[in-house]
Amino acid sequence: MKKLLLATTLLALSAGFASANVVRLATEGAYPPFNLIDDKGEVGGFEREFGDEICKRAALECTWSTNEWDSIIPNLQSGNYDVIVAGMSITDERKKVIDFTQDYYPPTPSAFVAASADADCKTGVVSAQVSTIQAAHVAETGMSLLEFPTPDETVAAVRNGEALCVFADSDYLRPLVNESNGALMFVGEPVSIGGGVGMGLRQSDQELKGKMDAAITSMKADGTLNTMIETYFGPEGLKY
DSSP: OHHHHHHHHHHHHHHHHHHHTEEEEEEOSEETTTEEEOTTSSEESHHHHHHHHHHHHTTOEEEEEEOOGGGHHHHHHTTSOSEEOSSOBOOTTGGGTSEEEEEEEOOOOEEEEESSTTOOGGGSEEEEETTSHHHHHHHHTTOEEEEESSHHHHHHHHHTTSOSEEEEEHHHHHHHHHTTTTSSEEEEEEEOOSOOEEEEEOTTOHHHHHHHHHHHHHHHHTTHHHHHHHHHHOTTSOOO
């Protein structure tokens, strides 16, 4: 009986340890090239490859799920997953409610895109994704803000005339401009906001944050992270 109890205890401890090492990663799945849903219906993009490599280096078993952007922080706080890997800029405002790893993509200028080279974004409606640093910037500067749940809707608003300009990360907008055959173009000056892109975690998960930070540091040191950035963002992608 004692042997049976001991075996049962060891099995329970082993299962608990395994469970503790399964980390649930969440992304938006709608912000290429950072994250997207591929032809197989699975999470893809830069952050999928990055996240998988982080978990490998940290010796963690990881799973992926998607969540709408406007509730991605509340669902982290509620325990629906453990880490946000979704092109999220590190800001003082967000750090009041969640914690971040070091950045894994450098601070990127945000930019305005319009359908006409002479568009004056300060005098017209500007579209931006809800709960983003870009939406906050537009509101704070007094421009007329039109928010949408997803990034593709913000660009569609310019194409269909709902908005004069869209304001978003330049790395997100650049491929759309390049593929538009002149229908979309950058206007005005880029704006530097945010402190780079980091992995978001609950403030209580400091041990997990330490493992993630160590893995990011090693990827920067051996050049792996820069190689990934160039693969997904091209030579224009910012590097470490």
